[in-house]
Amino acid sequence: MAHINTLDPGASPLDYYGFELRRHREAAGLTQRQLGDIVNYTGSLVGQVETARKLPTLDFSERVDAALGTGGLLSRLVGLVMRSQLPAWFQQVAELEVRAIEICSFQAHMILGLLQTPAYARAVLGAVNRSDLDDRTAVRLARQRVFEKEEPPVFWAVLSEAALYLEIGGRETMRGQLAHLLAFEDNPRINVQILPFSAGAHAGSQGSFDVYRFADDPAIVYTEGYGSGHPTANPNTVKDCSLRYDHLRAAALSLKDSAELIRRATEDRYGEQVA
Incomplete structure (x- = not known):
């Protein structure tokens, strides 16, 4: 007889997801293989998700919700599951992203996580450690559901021009990443500005940072080091970084000119014409 793990649904969001998946599957009178056949996944994968050994994806969750008539339960849970898999020091930041009404981000060297493509994110995350890379990439990309x-x-991103030329993941990955940035060109809620090399010394010279603003709570500034994050609501820090961000946006190219620079970088550096 196969051993069946008994999950404690209160142990973690992933355990709760697996517990609910098994409960609804059994209530429908389906085996793991039968459910897998219905949703076009293997029965083995269904079993791994039920026993909290595999992360569920949004696609898997939506298919299972439809098959079992759960009213979207698992699709709602998957975001919580993904956030719980982030490094402990970053989980608070993911919560800030969900609650914020405005996010202002300055990145000095690379494209920030909320705007990364799957290939770019995978290259960044796998630069030093390639263990569990599929799951870690999926967890990072799940944060982008905040835009849905x-x-x-409202999202403002000021990116150093260096981020367009630091070749992460190879030429094809960079072409896809820069095309992804251009896809937001007509989206008034996602705004990308490039801080050109010609700006010289600038207000973000001390490093990358984010400012999160909320409907009813004080703004929070977030900075990051190796393996650690530093959110603070200190009024003086928030005031200083808000002023710095205003200066960065003023020194950056306009939205239109930023898009043109991204196009030129794609053509000149990565050899593909972008319409």
Whole structure:
């Protein structure tokens, strides 16, 4: 007889997801293989998700919700599951992203996580450690669902021109990443500005940072080091970084000129014409 793990649904969001998946599957009178056949996944994968040995994806969750008539339960849970898999020091930041009505981000060297493509994210995360890379990439990309909310945050990203030329993941990956940035060109809630090399010394010279603003709570500034994050609501820090961000946006190219620079970088550096 196969050993069946008994999950404690209170142990973690992933355990709770697996517990609910098994409960609804059994209530429908289906085996793992039968459910897998219905949703076009293997029965083995269904079993791994039920025993919290495999992360569920949004696609898997939506298919199972439809097959079992769960009213979208698993699709709602998957975001919580993904956030729980982030490094402990970053989980608070993921919560800030979900709650914020405005996010202002300055990145000095690379494209930030909320705007990364799968290939780019995989290359960044696998630079030193390639263990569990599929799951870690999926967890990072799941944060981007914040833009699918009924009321998504207004997002401002100021990227150093260096981020366009630091070749992460190879030429094809960079072509896809820069095309992804251009896809937001007509989206008034996601705004990408490039800080050109010609700006010289600038207000972000001390490093990357984010400012999160909320409907009813004080703004929070977030900075990051190796393996650690530093959110703070200190009014003086928030005031200083908000002023710095205003200066960065003023020194950056306009939205239109930023898009043109991204196009030129794609053509000149990575050899593909972008319409």
